[in-house]
Amino acid sequence: MTNPEDFCAGVGLLAVDPGLGCRVRGGPGVMRDTVLKALRAALPAGSAWRKLPVGVTDDRLLGGLDLAATLAAGRRVAERGLLALADGGFLIVAMAERIDAGVAARVAAALDHGEVVAEREGISTRTACSIGVIALDEGIEETPPRALLDRLGIEFAVEGAGGAVEGPSADDVAAARARLAGVEVSPASVGALVTAALQMGIYPLRAAQLAVRAARASAALAGRGAVAQSDLEVAARLVLAPRATQLPPPEQQDAPPPEAPPPDQDEPQSSEQEKEPQGPLSDRVLEAARAVLPPDLLAALAGGGVLRSKAGGNTGAKLKAAKRGRPIGVRAGLPRGGARLNVLATLRQAAAWQKLRGATAGRVEVRRDDFRIRRFKQQTRTTTIFVVDASGSAAVQRLAEAKGAVELLLAECYVRRDRVALLSVRGKGAELLLPPTASLTRAKKCLAALPGGGGTPLAAGFVAALGLAAGVTREGQTPLVVFLTDGRANIALDGKPGRPGAEADALTAAVAWRASSYAAMLVDTALRPHPFARKLADAAGARYLPLPQADAGVLRAAVKGMN
């Protein structure tokens, strides 16, 4: 959890410069409420404070036509959306880990341009929108869309109850806001923050930019006319440290920067760093950040980069099942049997005939033929889940070929615009390497980086795939699972080694799989196929395909034939 002083400092910075934005990680609880309350108390009276619900629709987010007012007034009346209503204050994004990429992109555009542009339902508006975004991130396995995270400066971690959080007084905030634009940031200070960001493995430029902004807010709050060392430290602690993807190099060590260039360029690089006048300054900034780096960072890094964002690019307008697919326009028809009336289109249709129908002022004559209903397109896309056995036995056999096979299938998925997900099975259990995503580039990168070795917890692979497939189904998509394994299970579900137990567990899991009736295929990657793999495939109701015969063409045809 963020320590109490940092909560106070962060609340102060947000009050002075709402545009910094904030991500609050952790479930709802006393601490989260305390922080939000402290922030709200520090804001000037009357500042907007709006909550953005998860399933927000475009008309509520961006604004649109106020139909009731339009009909009453006989002229177009626009209705402002949440973004415009939050102008001058904060927009609280509830359950930020669940909002979809489209909503995040709309909020991001408003943040970037300081205005919302809506071109909707016959209305064309441009409204000022200078907002701060607070993303309440309760995600455990999911993270909010990166387009949003990238633009949020401060990060808090909250849990349970905690101490009191006191923000600055409203007067101090007002004075600091007036000072804000005049605060000087020296090039050396910018250099220090940029260097510190790189050393912590933070590559997006916006992070460093937000750190500079935070330092300025800190100086303004302290009544200084220029950014001082302590401001840089605050910025490093609140903005940079929570984003670190690697530990900064220990002090006094001229380690090459992350993603070091080839050795021959190493020499000038480090000497250049020594010449940097801001060297010592950036060291102190790093020191401040290191003090608050989460203790589990090392463990996370050791565990293979758990910090990597898990939020896949959920591309396109993937709507939740409740909305029954994506609206794709309107058609004539009656609103019955679950079909939804599109009021606006209906009125449009009726409008042209009003004079002919002899409508009197204030009344709109709507006939049966005018009714327009919404058309939805149900998402029928497929998510192909690859479960790759990267255990020692498979690695010895043909992990490379298995990867090659997956690549072939990926090309097929691209053509069909499927989403893909990647699970690896090795060591003690299964790991989700890539949550469902439409980005095949990422899938390929992920696959290339997949190491081999360890036991074969095949049962765990089935269980993990089952969970993932269920999630995919909930999103209204069809899962399709391809297992690539040699079938030599030797780790049971409880993590204990031993072939008999492992095989029994794998068979049980396979039977459970069959009950789920998800389409599946088992590609046997063994050089000399073992009967157990076949047995497993039969138990799971999966199509069995030994790799020796599975050349490119057969594999493609097999996947094509699955749905």
Next chain:
Amino acid sequence: MPFPFSAIVGQDEMKQALLIAAADPSIGGVLVFGDRGTGKSTAIRALAALLPAMQAVSGCPYNCDPATHFAACVAGCPARAGGATPPPKSVPVPVVDLPLGATEDRVVGALDLERALTAGEKAFEPGLLARANRGFLYIDEANLLEDFLVDLLLDVAASGENVVEREGISIRHPARFVLVGSGNPEEGELRPQLLDRFGLSVEVTTPQDIPTRVEVIKRRDAYERDPAAFTEAWRAQDTAIRDRIVAARASIRSVAVGDEMLTEAATLCQALGTDGLRGELTLIRAARAAAALEGRAEAVSADLQAVAPSALRHRLRRDPLDEAGSSVRVERALSELYPA
């Protein structure tokens, strides 16, 4: 007040591609794909502020060119309502944003609901495509755009004409615009059909060296603190770029392209196995625009080599898994064709 174009640090390929599209709108648009926070949309908005004004029929919702107005005029155009020829007017080149969440009626235009309800008139209310005529249409996060809107844009971009048949309205109006798209590949792939429609495609990455990163942030910070002063400080450079665009537009038709250049372009495209002739055509046009921007009267082989990655990388035979490598493939072909 947008960020000045000339103050954008680095990203030379992106800036050059945008200038080429500004100098020769027939190039077919620019696609900018890459990392977040690299100034993609900043550059496009900056370009808008830079473009020289153009002449248009005053009162015409389609920004019609006074020279050709009556030949192509749309029925019911309010500019012609008086019968007399309206005076031409100097207007900024439209750079229209297609905001996310835009509805189809605002994009293509629709029945004017207000006039229909109050006056009982059936009038067409032009949409964004009309506004973008003779200018630029910018789609940020192009890969998040709804598929049906993409289809619509493709159709219009290809034909240069928007055909509206809805709500009892039947109208066609000119919609010639340069399509500029930007996005992040991690949000998902762009539909292959859309990819093909762009003349140039550039990849942007976050700079990795500290001095550049410091410079980016310093300028951004200076701009945010005092946009007016910052823009003023860069005005001279921006004006110089505008002058280059104006000069290039005037001279582009007379820039000579030798037969050996055509051969080079064909050889390069053949080596890369690009489909169709569009690659060669774009390559030649882009090289010609690049030479015009440099104020030269003849395009040389160096121009061709400089624009080849932008003109060709998205036209290589589609292997999505090799996407990262398509720039490399172009570079390789170039180095084979032009040994140093």
